[in-house]
Amino acid sequence: MKRITIITILFFGIFSCKTDSKKTDKLNVVTTTTMITDLVKNIGGDLINIEGLMGSGVDPHLYKASEGDVTKLANADIIFYNGLHLEGKLVEVFEKMGTQNIKTVAVSDAIDKNTLIGSEYFASNYDPHIWFDITYWEQVTQFVVNKLSEAVPSEKDTFKANGDNYLSQLNNLKTEINATINSLPKEKRILVTAHDAFNYFGKAFEFEVVGLQGLSTATEAGVQDVQKLAAFIIDKKVNAIFVESSVPKRTIEALQAAVKSKGHDVTIGGTLYSDALGNAGTVEGTYIGMFKYNVNTIVNALK
Numbered sequence: 001m002k003r004i005t006i007i008t009i010l011f012f013g014i015f016s017c018k019t020d021s022k023k024t025d026k027l028n029v030v031t032t033t034t035m036i037t038d039l040v041k042n043i044g045g046d047l048i049n050i051e052g053l054m055g056s057g058v059d060p061h062l063y064k065a066s067e068g069d070v071t072k073l074a075n076a077d078i079i080f081y082n083g084l085h086l087e088g089k090l091v092e093v094f095e096k097m098g099t100q101n102i103k104t105v106a107v108s109d110a111i112d113k114n115t116l117i118g119s120e121y122f123a124s125n126y127d128p129h130i131w132f133d134i135t136y137w138e139q140v141t142q143f144v145v146n147k148l149s150e151a152v153p154s155e156k157d158t159f160k161a162n163g164d165n166y167l168s169q170l171n172n173l174k175t176e177i178n179a180t181i182n183s184l185p186k187e188k189r190i191l192v193t194a195h196d197a198f199n200y201f202g203k204a205f206e207f208e209v210v211g212l213q214g215l216s217t218a219t220e221a222g223v224q225d226v227q228k229l230a231a232f233i234i235d236k237k238v239n240a241i242f243v244e245s246s247v248p249k250r251t252i253e254a255l256q257a258a259v260k261s262k263g264h265d266v267t268i269g270g271t272l273y274s275d276a277l278g279n280a281g282t283v284e285g286t287y288i289g290m291f292k293y294n295v296n297t298i299v300n301a302l303k
């Protein structure tokens with residue numbers, strides 16, 4: 001008996017040494033969207049290894065996990081995802097990870113569900129585009145600080161300091177954006193985009209928001225939707241509509257053509273970052289840079 005125990009200890013000792021040598025001693029974090037990757041990087045800094053699954057221009061509604069992603073997810077200590085069925089095709093994968101004792105964290109759990117915008121399009125029954133309300137993103141920041149601190153208690157002071165620093169940047173962002181938006185008269189605050197990603201933005205900054213494709217890009221816009229929205233644009237004298245970086249351009253171009261066919265003109269005001277940030281390493285590749293870019297683009301085009 002004793003011999004077996006010693007052998008067992010030796011075996012597991014060697015085995016655990018082997019697995020440890022594969023990983024560094026840093027926490028292995030996997031994130032889904034670029035918005036979440038940016039946020040977790042800001043809080044975790046050099047103390048974590050982070051792998052973001054989705055790059056710029058990637059549509060999370062349609063995203064499917066590759067084999068490489070499954071390996072990354074299986075090697076994670078903690079996975080941060082949006083939840084509320086934003087990553088509609090990854091839900092099953094996350095459920096599997098849960099049974100393998102990998103901690104999965106939906107950042108939308110930071111928010112009181114009673115305050116969310118309802119939606120019949122998603123199995124969650126809520127609009128998942130929560131990052132477009134900066135107040136929500138502040139709550140998510142605090143939530144991520146807490147989750148990382150639970151995972152690595154010895155570094156909780158650093159996570160807190162990084163979180164506080166980021167929260168003050170978000171506060172400055174709010175002030176700057178409010179000033180920009182206040183330069184746009186209320187009657188001009190009508191935002192027409194490819195899909196309904198901007199409802200929380202609209203609620204926070206008093207815009208009327210209309211998305212051609214509804215809340216998820218998984219539903220295609222029909223001819224009737226295009227005609228109806230064209231009539232709305234003419235009626236409300238909207239002078240610009242917007243393409244989104246993670247949605248094909250053709251739907252908004254079809255809308256522009258429909259407005260023109262009725263003898264009116266509407267310009268394409270630019271490309272907004274909706275469900276993905278810009279390229280890594282650029283200003284729009286960060287949440288804060290993306291927000292400023294979107295607001296400047298919207299306000300300049302609608303003025």
Ligand SMILES: [Zn+2]
Nearest residue numbers: 197215216275
């Ligand atoms: Zn979306």
